[in-house]
Amino acid sequence: MPRRAVGALMAAAAATPALAQTAAPGRWATSWAASVQGPYPVGNPSAQPNQSFAFPTPAEGARDQSLRMIVRPTVWGPQARFRFSNALGTRPLTLDGVFVGLQHGGATVMPGTSQPVRFGGQGSITIAPGRDAWSDAVALPFAADPASPLLAGRKLAVSFHVAGSSGPMTWHAKALQTSYATAPGAGARGAEETDAAFPHPTASWFFLDAVDMMMPAATPVIVCFGDSITDGTASTMNGDDRWPDVLQRRLHGAQPNRVAVVNAGIGGNQVVGPPEYTPATPFPGGPSALARLERDVITLSGVTHLIWLEGTNDFSRNGNATAEAVIAGMRRGVATLREKLPGIRVIGATVTTALGSTSAAHGFAEQDQKRRALNDFIRNGGVFDAVADFDGATLDSATGQLRPEFVPDSTTGGPGDKLHPNRAGYVAMGSAIDLAALRL
Known part of the structure; x- marks a missing residue:
């Protein structure tokens, strides 16, 4: 964003100092989320740079260093708050020197936009293993007019x-978004606005798992729930081209800054497997969908809708589940x-084909037979309020x-695996959702 554009946002803030107080009664609405898993490096990242310089010893994790996570809110409000997670940690996690600002580019923050983040009025927080913590509300002066078109698509x-x-x-x-870290031992550098202190890139998000915005009370929040095809494998790196992103842009075009769409996909996730998931017994696909519903959907703020696309991994050679088990799940x-x-509205999404996939775990006929049985249930089982026919679209x-x-992979430019749709496929999926079926 050009400096003059930021100036325009800040001028709008100065001209409307009472906006947050005079608007309709508000509530917290989750504007961005990333379902957590771990411990690092267990998982399925895409286009991951070498992490050995930033995190030399996974058992020690981050050591006296600062991380700068880049995230894209799907709606904007005049205040925000942030959830930090130590869900898969085994030691208390202490965070301090927390700041939020508008991203300029790379690890650079737009001058004048950075704001300190506090926890119960304090500058630090210690999060016990297995727990998470919300920050205090943070005023965002550059978002005092949340409907400003200058904010649409901007990143924090x-x-x-x-x-x-x-x-x-x-x-x-699998963030498919570049974020940044200092070197170990670099100390608290979050207040710095330039690239210099953050030389190490990462294609993953660490510790931060949700961002709320203060929004009008009627703001819908749509959670897109599933596996790598929701997480965005084979879409464009830093392109925000997952099918939930396409859906969000469609909704924003129709009703700017009114509907939040958050992504709760995890690459490799299953509906009913694995049977156990702990820091000592991790699984690359994260905890099962059923095990993570509470943390990744129910405890998010203001959730009104869920679109569920899942089952491919249950039917793979890694899952070996029956269609009946997944349907019951x-x-x-x-x-x-x-x-x-x-009152939540739950939309079932038909599972896309993996037939002929080059992945060793996918692509065989029995998997496809189970997939078609699951899709018949999604379409005709009477459980869902509506159906998004992603199978028909792809x-x-x-x-x-x-x-x-x-088929061609949009992340690497490679040939694709006939399992994960590329950018064109995700655009087709996001465009296939009947907006009227959401009943917003």
Whole structure:
């Protein structure tokens, strides 16, 4: 964003100092999320740079260093708050020197936008293993007019210092977004606005797992829940081209800054497996969908909708689940959602084909038979409020495989695996969702 554009935002803030007080009654709405897993390096990152300079010893994790996580809110409000997670850690995690500002480019923060973040009025927080913590509300002067078109698509730089050694790190492996870290031992550098202190890139998010914005009380929050095809494997790095991103841009075009769309996908995730997930017994695909519903959906702020796309990994050679087990798991998951979030609208998404995949765990006929049985349940089982037909949007009916134009890998430029749609496929999926079926 040019400096004059930031100046325009700050001028708008100065001209409307009472905006937050005079707007309609508000509530917290989750604007961005990243489902956590771990401990690092267990997971399925994409396009990951060499992490050995930033994190030489996974058991020690981050050591007296600062991280700058780059995230894209899907709606903006005049105040924000941030959730930090030590869910898969084994030691207390102490964070201090926490700041948030507008990203300029790379690890640079737009001058004049950085704001300190506090916890119960204090400048630091210690999070016990297995727990998470929300920050205090932070005023965002550059977002005093949240509907400003200058904010649409902008990204936040959330910086924090890990005091001491974190131990095993809670992370989200497949960010498909470049974030940054200082060298170990560099100390608290989050207040600095330039690139110089943050030389080490990462394609993952660490510790930060949700961002809330203060929004009008009626703001819908749509959670997109699933595996790598929701997480965005084979989409463009830093391109925000996952199908949830496409859906968010469609909704923003129709109703600017009104509907939040957050991504709760984890690459390799399953509906019913693995049976156990702890720091001592991790799994690259994260905890099962059923095990993570509470943390990754129910405890997010203001959730009104869920779109569930999952099952491929359950039917792979890694999962070996029956169609009946996955169908029963989905029934339990939807029942839990309706119990904990009365009034939630749950949309079932048909599972895209993996037939013919070059992945050793996918692509065989039995997997496809189970997939088609699951899709029949999603379409006709009476459990979901509506259906998003991603299978219909991506299937080549002549071969039973992905349409050829959806195969080449947009992240690496490689040939693709016939399992993960590329950018063109994700655009087709995000465009196939009937916005009227959301009943916003």
